Amino acid sequence: MSTLAVVHLALVAAYAGFQWTVRVVVYPQMAGVVDGFAAYERAHQRRISRVVGPLFAGQGVTTVWLLVLAVRGSAPVVPVLAGAACLAVVLGATWLGAVPLHRVLDRGWDAAAHRRLLRVDTVRAVAATAGLGAAVWLVLA
Template identity: 80%
Template sequence: MGPMLLTVVHLVLVAAYAGFQWTVRVLVYPQFAGVGPGFAAYERAHQRRVTRVVGPLFVGQGVTTLWLLVLVLRGEAPAGPVVVGAACLAVVLGVTALGAVPLHRVLDAGWDAAAHRRLLRVDSVRVAAASAGVLAAAWLVLG
């Protein structure tokens, strides 16, 4: 895959993830509060289903980001947008692992309004980082 095609594939993956993350933040997570009885089962089903979507997007972004970082080291890609994009992905992955996943574990036990509020705040960070990642990927393609 040539560098231009790689940058376009990267942009598509980053934009798909950002769209996914915006949907989760604006639509999916706010609906948690209205589930009522049976929330724990709902939460576990949510986790199983969402992993099927987000897992491939994380893997795809990870592969293209690493590939782009190699190209930067070889002098074949501009460092600025690649490093900014890699930092955005690192924030998303770190906030997911250290914030969202533990909060989902709390919600596994049943509805917890405080955990839900924290999840919304954590997810807002992911939305911001994912959106910035799209800008970095677009900068890379258009730069």
């Protein structure tokens, strides 16, 4: 189980670092794109999915595996459930918040949609950080 917990920690840490980079660097820069914003946004979506897709998939696999082990009594339940809850928040905020807002933005710049995207992304960054705490807890348990 310790190897699985360490792999899970690495994936969660990578995602948290990615998410904070998006929140602090990538999304704020969008406001500075004057010409061709729709094309910029579509390119952003294509490129970012190459990074976030494997991180989501990896976390999904390790989280499900850890949940199975927790149900069987082979992994500590509380940090596994805490991490799963954090991932659920991230995925929910992504699919219910960020994805629809990106669809608005790929039609062109929309300041209100951008502000909402920043708020949604703050939720994802905080949840990812909490998930990192849960992953550390799991490794130390």
